[in-house]
Amino acid sequence: MEKLYFITGNKGKFKEAKIMLRPLNIKLIQTDIGYPEIQASDLKEIVLFSINFCNERLKSPFFLEDSGLFIDELNSFPGPYSRYIQDTIGNDGILKLLLNVNNRSAYFKSIVGLYKNGPHIFEGISRGIISNEILGHGGFGYDPIFIPEKSPKSFGEMTTIEKNKFSHRGRALEKLVTYLESGVE
Ligand code: ITT
Numbered sequence: 001m002e003k004l005y006f007i008t009g010n011k012g013k014f015k016e017a018k019i020m021l022r023p024l025n026i027k028l029i030q031t032d033i034g035y036p037e038i039q040a041s042d043l044k045e046i047v048l049f050s051i052n053f054c055n056e057r058l059k060s061p062f063f064l065e066d067s068g069l070f071i072d073e074l075n076s077f078p079g080p081y082s083r084y085i086q087d088t089i090g091n092d093g094i095l096k097l098l099l100n101v102n103n104r105s106a107y108f109k110s111i112v113g114l115y116k117n118g119p120h121i122f123e124g125i126s127r128g129i130i131s132n133e134i135l136g137h138g139g140f141g142y143d144p145i146f147i148p149e150k151s152p153k154s155f156g157e158m159t160t161i162e163k164n165k166f167s168h169r170g171r172a173l174e175k176l177v178t179y180l181e182s183g184v185e
Contacts, residue, residue: 002026004180005062007033007054012140013065013169015160020173024180033057035064041080043068044121047113054115061116063176067168069142071130072105073098082142091134091145104129108146110168112176120179124171139163 002025006017009032021028035050047066054062068082074097078085085093098104106129112122128148136144136156144156148166155163164170 003029003060005029005031005058005060007031007035007058007062007064009034010140016164016167016169017065017173019160020164020170021177024177026180031058031062037066039080043080043109043111044123046080047111047121048119051113051115051119055119061114063112063114065110065112065169065172067108067110069146070107070109071098073101073103086141091142094130094142094145095133098130104131106130106146108142108168110172112169112172114176114179116180122172122175122179124168124173124175126166126168126171 004021004026006014006028008014008030014030018028033054035053037046038049040046043066047064050064050066054064068079070076070079071094105127107125107127110124112124114120114122126148128146128151131145131147131154134144134156135147135154138156138158143163144154147154151166155167158166
């Protein structure tokens, strides 16, 4: 069986990817080799740099993924700084920043970078709103404060399978699956 590495330190992401890649006849392996993330405003640029860096170290097909939350009222903040903001002010901090703000539109963007006979990029977006309070405790990161369009529930209130249907990562990984299924070498 063919092996495919997912370079991530985030167990939640790996769980989501494992379910999405089930239709493929491959063995998905999590590895946390660590890689530098350059400071750039464009997620694609960050991911391209990271996959080229990792390709020097891992001589086997792999992918990694970078995502961010973009809040309209905050001029797309935290975007590429999502990790830092989650680790510092967290969900309570975001809710405070949006206290009494009516425009709660936001979106998540996921960029999956595959390295298999060269670099390939797949993008997924999930639009929605930031809730007024913490909802649920499932998932990870911003999940309990993000309600995707066409859903009554936040990501934090969904099972992993449900979240994959609505999420930025689910959408980007769906494109990855289609690409790998097509058997292009
Ligand atoms: P990697 O090892 O894969 O880089 P990470 O947790 O650092 O894992 P990112 O840099 O892609 O992941 O994520 C930036 C931040 O956004 C981080 O704090 C995540 O918890 C959060 N985040 C990413 N995807 C999310 C999702 O689907 N739901 C909620 N929060 C998410």
